[in-house]
Every structure is written in structure tokens, then in C-alpha cells.
Amino acid sequence: MKYMLLINTPPADNPAEVDNGCTFEDWIAFDKAVQEAGICVDSHQLADFTTATRVQVGADGRRAITTDGPFAETREILGGLYVIDVPDLDEALDWAARCPGSLGGGSVVVRPVAEVQG
Amino acid sequence: MEPAIAAVFREEHGRLLGALVRRFGDLDLAEEVASEAIEAALTHWPVDGVPAKPGAWLLTTARRRAVNRLKRDQTYAAKLAVLHVDAQRTEPGPSVDASLPDDRLQLFFTCAHPALAAEDRVALTLRCLAGMTTVEVARAFLVPVPTMAQRIVRAKKKIREARIPFRVPGPDELPSRLPGVLQVVYSIFTEGYAASSGPALQRIEVAAEAIRLARVLRGLLPAEREVAGLLALMLLIHARRDARTAPDGTPVLLADQSRAAWDRSMIEEGRTLVIAALTGGSPGVYGVQAAIAALHDEAASVETTDWPQIVALYDVLLTLSPSPVVSLNRAAAVAMRDGPEAGLVLLDALAEEPLLRAYHPYALARADLLERADRLSEAAEAYRKALTLAATDADRAHAERRLSGVSATLRNTPM
Structure with missing residues (x-):
């Protein structure tokens, strides 16, 4: 069963909250553990949220392109993701809890990947 | 449905469902065939009699239905096959009925x-x-x-x-x-x-x-002591069920309950469990609360209740799970041990707790202690406050009764 771990971090313009006590080495160690467990389907770190662009297409077919943010208020922002393949939700939750992104005000949202019936 | 048959279903339902989920790995399928088996039982048992092993009968019937269903629906079966492999990883639980x-x-x-x-x-x-x-x-x-x-x-x-x-x-x-x-x-x-x-x-x-x-x-x-503690706590509270409401449905406070109406055998069972809950390791929150409930249940009256021991147990509870509500209960117990003024000092120290500010039991406890301390005009004020915070008609009626009692005394007291 595939699960996506959505790693949410507090916004970058609030550096005090981003410092959740985990280091670059913690992330390397977590990534190594996921890779060595043979469960990693895919993983990405996303570029800074200020580089994001939102696209919406209206009923008339016209594109609306906006820059989403930066946000002044505190709001969690998707900073990266893993797709892992594990037997059940309990194991997915264990991996989410091991992820440094779940520490110090950050959170990891676990979403099952929908199974398309063939 | 005959009561005897209904009782069997209630008793067997969880066990039946557990076994089916384990076998087929799907709660929906398990519920579906469980209710089909119960329907079949409703047809057969009144005619043929309740079988010697009703649980085994239900499980066999339900299993057969599930297998037939899976034979008919191959796509569903393929999907469940995956789940079934996972279900095999878990060991079966301890057996109560040897056959199940x-x-x-x-x-x-x-x-x-x-x-x-x-x-x-x-x-x-x-x-x-x-x-x-x-x-x-x-x-x-x-x-x-x-x-x-x-x-x-x-x-x-x-x-x-x-x-x-x-x-x-x-x-x-x-x-x-x-x-x-x-x-x-x-x-x-x-x-x-x-x-x-x-x-x-x-x-x-x-x-x-x-x-x-x-x-x-x-x-x-x-072996889990907190399970014993929880069961004990519920039994020791439930033992007072017949005494805790008046015939008109209003709640009767512990102090005013007829203790003769308490369920003695339930109290005995609860007390035995409290001992199990508090023996052999550090105490848990349910075990400690059960011990407090046991001290109330053992006492012949409010006055002869072992309040020092109850305060000590609340101290333990506060270290295990600190909360303003536990502090409130502890303050009430201190008031019984040392007098209403001692309780009021503790209650007033909790006045700023956000959880208690609009909490009816807090306002009522404060009013009660003020009344017992003979600070009647303050008590009347506090009952009025409690009245505005009451959530149920019964709570409102109780606060009103207490308020009118205090008001009457105030009117009859020369200034």
C-alpha cells in the first residue's frame, strides 16, 4: 500500500519557528533509513514557497496566474514529500513520526495513494 | 426477537465479527455476512432450538456465506486476497471458547x-x-x-x-x-x-x-492493571446508580444519597479490582480514580469518609495527569478534611484557569463552600453565577434550590 507523506513546515519568513531542532544531518539520516528499508517509491524536496505560481483556468478558458504568498500569518507550507510503500497505516505513521519534519511545530500528513481498479 | 436469542447475539456479535475480519480482512464483508448469519439464526433457531455452540454455528454460517460471495464476485475476491495476506501476519488472540x-x-x-x-x-x-x-x-x-x-x-x-x-x-x-x-x-x-x-x-x-x-x-x-482500574472505577460509580437520581429525575449529590440503595456486590467486585489495579507497579489514572471512588463507597456517611486518604490520592492523580478539574476535586476534598475556608483558598487560586472560568461545577463548589463557611451573601452571589453556567435543567433546578435556601436564611437573619 502506497502512502504519501506530506511534510509541512512553518513559513520561511518566520525563522524562529523553522528552527525545530533538527539538523541537515537528521534529514540525511532519515532519508538513508527510508532508502535502506526498501520502501521509498519517490521523494522530493520542494523549492522555497516564494517561487510557487498558481494557475487556475476559468469557465471561459482564460488562465489566471498568481503568485501564492508569501504569507505574513503563520501557516504551514508543503516543503517536501515522500511516497512510501508499506503494509499498513501503522507502519506509515511510524515513518511519519521518524521524519524530522514532524518535529517542533512542523507536521507530516499521511495520505494513502488511491488504488485505481484495473 | 426472544430475549434469550437477543442475548446470544449481543454476546456473540463482537467475537463473530472479530473472527470474520481476521479471516477475510474486510470489515464491510464481515458485517454483511455476520448479519446474514444472524438472520439465518432467527429463522432456524426458533424452530430447531438454539444450537449447543451458538457462536460456532454463527461463524460457520457466516464463513460459508462469505466464501460463496467471494466465489460469485472475483474482483472483490482479488482485492481481499491482498488484505488477507496481511491478516495472516497477526496471531490469533487467546481463546476463551476452545472451539472459537x-x-x-x-x-x-x-x-x-x-x-x-x-x-x-x-x-x-x-x-x-x-x-x-x-x-x-x-x-x-x-x-x-x-x-x-x-x-x-x-x-x-x-x-x-x-x-x-x-x-x-x-x-x-x-x-x-x-x-x-x-x-x-x-x-x-x-x-x-x-x-x-x-x-x-x-x-x-x-x-x-x-x-x-x-x-x-x-x-x-x-495482566494490564489499568484495565482492572477502569472496570473498578466504572463498577464503583455504577453501584450508586439507584441512589443518584431522585424520582423526578434530578441528580442527588453524594452527600444526600441513600447509601443503603448502593449496590453492595458491585462495590465488593470493584474493591477487589482496585487492589489488582494498584498492586505490582506504579499506579495508573484509572486505578487511582477507582481507589477514590472505593473510599466513598466504603464510607457510611460523608462525615466518616476517609478524606485525608482521598486528598492523598488526588495528589497522586495530579502528578499522573494534572488538570484544573482534578485540582478542583482535590480542593473539595481538602475542604472536607480541613474545613471550607481551606478549600476556598485553593478554589480561589484556580479562579483564573480558563477551563474553570465558565465551568458550572467550579462555580457550584465555590458557592457551596461559601455557604458552609457562613459567608451567605457571597454564597448567594456565587449561586447566581452557577445558575448562569448550568447546562441542564437538573443543574439549574439544583442551583436555584440552593440559592433560595441561602436567600431565605439571609432574609431571616437580622443585619
Whole structure:
């Protein structure tokens, strides 16, 4: 069963909250553990949220392109993701809890990947 | 349905469902064939008599239905085959009836899984383990039937689609997962006990159901002291059920209850369990609360209650699970030990607690202590405050009665 771990971090313009006590080495160690467990389907770190662009297409077919943010208020922002393949939700939750992104005000949202019936 | 047959179904439902989920790995299929088996029993048993092993009869019938269903529906079967492999990873639970493995513990942990919404855990546990219908669960929680049906569908969908496993957590996980299961059972009990609304009798049945579930858990996890503690706590509170409401339905305070109406055998059972709960390790929150309840139940009157020991137990409870409500109860116990002024000092120190500021029991306790300290005009003021915070008619009526008592004394007292 595939699960996506959505790693949410507090916004970058609030550096005090981003410092959740985990280091670059913690992330390397977590990534190594996921890779060595043979469960990693895919993983990405996303570029800074200020580089994001939102696209919406209206009923008339016209594109609306906006820059989403930066946000002044505190709001969690998707900073990266893993797709892992594990037997059940309990194991997915264990991996989410091991992820440094779940520490110090950050959170990891676990979403099952929908199974398309063939 | 004949009462004897209904009792069998209630008793067997959780066990039947647990065994079916373990075998087929799918709660929906398990529920479907379980109810088909019960329907079949309703047709056959009144004619042929209840079989010697009703549980085994139901399980065999349900299994046969499930296998037939899977033969007919190959796509469904293919999907379940995957789940089935996972179900094989878990060992069967300890067997109570030698012919039937008991898989209810797995079901308890699935229904109370932390990934489910708290209200869904309670609904699912009542439905799967207590064998209550959606209509019965809805009635017990005073929620419209469609709302409750939606809750149950939502919970089952999450179990299926997010693949919440049917398994008993390992020894390393148990300490963090068991409190969730106990919390579900206790919240079923308090829902029945609170008598916030609804016919009293019906609420008592809900409380009794929580006790039955705790007995099942106690049988499945005999070494877990907090299970003993929870069962003890509920028995020791439930023992007072006949004395705690007046004939008109208004609550009767502990001090005014007729202690002769308390259920002695239930108290005895609870006391034995308290000893089990508090022996052989550090105490847990349910064990300590049960010990407090036992001290109340053992006392012949409020005056002769062992208040120093109750205060000491509240001190332990505060270290295990600090909360303003526990501090409030401790202050009330101190007032009984050392007098109302000592209690008032502690209560006033809690005045700024956000949880207590609009909490009716806090306002009422303060009014009560002021009255006992003979500070009557302050007491009247405090009862008026309590009156504005009362959530139920019964609470309002009680506060009004106390207020008019104080007001009458004030009028008759020369200034």
C-alpha cells in the first residue's frame, strides 16, 4: 500500500519557528533509513514557497496566474514529500513520526495513494 | 426477537465479527455476512432450538456465506486476497471458547485507532463490539440516525482505504495504544452516566454496556492493571446508580444519597479490582480514580469518609495527569478534611484557569463552600453565577434550590 507523506513546515519568513531542532544531518539520516528499508517509491524536496505560481483556468478558458504568498500569518507550507510503500497505516505513521519534519511545530500528513481498479 | 436469542447475539456479535475480519480482512464483508448469519439464526433457531455452540454455528454460517460471495464476485475476491495476506501476519488472540479463537482484541484496537476521529471510535466500538445497531448507537448519543450512519460509514471507509490494520499492538506499542481503547470505553460510560439528557433508564443501559466491554477487555488483557482500574472505577460509580437520581429525575449529590440503595456486590467486585489495579507497579489514572471512588463507597456517611486518604490520592492523580478539574476535586476534598475556608483558598487560586472560568461545577463548589463557611451573601452571589453556567435543567433546578435556601436564611437573619 502506497502512502504519501506530506511534510509541512512553518513559513520561511518566520525563522524562529523553522528552527525545530533538527539538523541537515537528521534529514540525511532519515532519508538513508527510508532508502535502506526498501520502501521509498519517490521523494522530493520542494523549492522555497516564494517561487510557487498558481494557475487556475476559468469557465471561459482564460488562465489566471498568481503568485501564492508569501504569507505574513503563520501557516504551514508543503516543503517536501515522500511516497512510501508499506503494509499498513501503522507502519506509515511510524515513518511519519521518524521524519524530522514532524518535529517542533512542523507536521507530516499521511495520505494513502488511491488504488485505481484495473 | 426472544430475549434469550437477543442475548446470544449481543454476546456473540463482537467475537463473530472479530473472527470474520481476521479471516477475510474486510470489515464491510464481515458485517454483511455476520448479519446474514444472524438472520439465518432467527429463522432456524426458533424452530430447531438454539444450537449447543451458538457462536460456532454463527461463524460457520457466516464463513460459508462469505466464501460463496467471494466465489460469485472475483474482483472483490482479488482485492481481499491482498488484505488477507496481511491478516495472516497477526496471531490469533487467546481463546476463551476452545472451539472459537477470540479476535475481539484486534477489533478493539482497530475501532479505537488514533487515526479515526474520537467520536467515530466510540460509534464504531459500540457497533462492532457491543453489537448495537446504528439506530441504537444514534439513540444512545442523541444524534440523528443519518448523522450516526454517516459517521460509521466514514470510519469504515478510512479503515478500508487508509488500511488501518486489524492487529494487537506489540508490547512496545501497547503502553501508548491501550489508553486510547480505555478512553473509548470510559467515554461510553460517562455518556451513560452524565444523564445530560434523555430518559434515565436508557442512559443506564449505555453505562452497563461500557462495563460489559470493560469485562471483555479484562478477560483479554488480564495482566494490564489499568484495565482492572477502569472496570473498578466504572463498577464503583455504577453501584450508586439507584441512589443518584431522585424520582423526578434530578441528580442527588453524594452527600444526600441513600447509601443503603448502593449496590453492595458491585462495590465488593470493584474493591477487589482496585487492589489488582494498584498492586505490582506504579499506579495508573484509572486505578487511582477507582481507589477514590472505593473510599466513598466504603464510607457510611460523608462525615466518616476517609478524606485525608482521598486528598492523598488526588495528589497522586495530579502528578499522573494534572488538570484544573482534578485540582478542583482535590480542593473539595481538602475542604472536607480541613474545613471550607481551606478549600476556598485553593478554589480561589484556580479562579483564573480558563477551563474553570465558565465551568458550572467550579462555580457550584465555590458557592457551596461559601455557604458552609457562613459567608451567605457571597454564597448567594456565587449561586447566581452557577445558575448562569448550568447546562441542564437538573443543574439549574439544583442551583436555584440552593440559592433560595441561602436567600431565605439571609432574609431571616437580622443585619
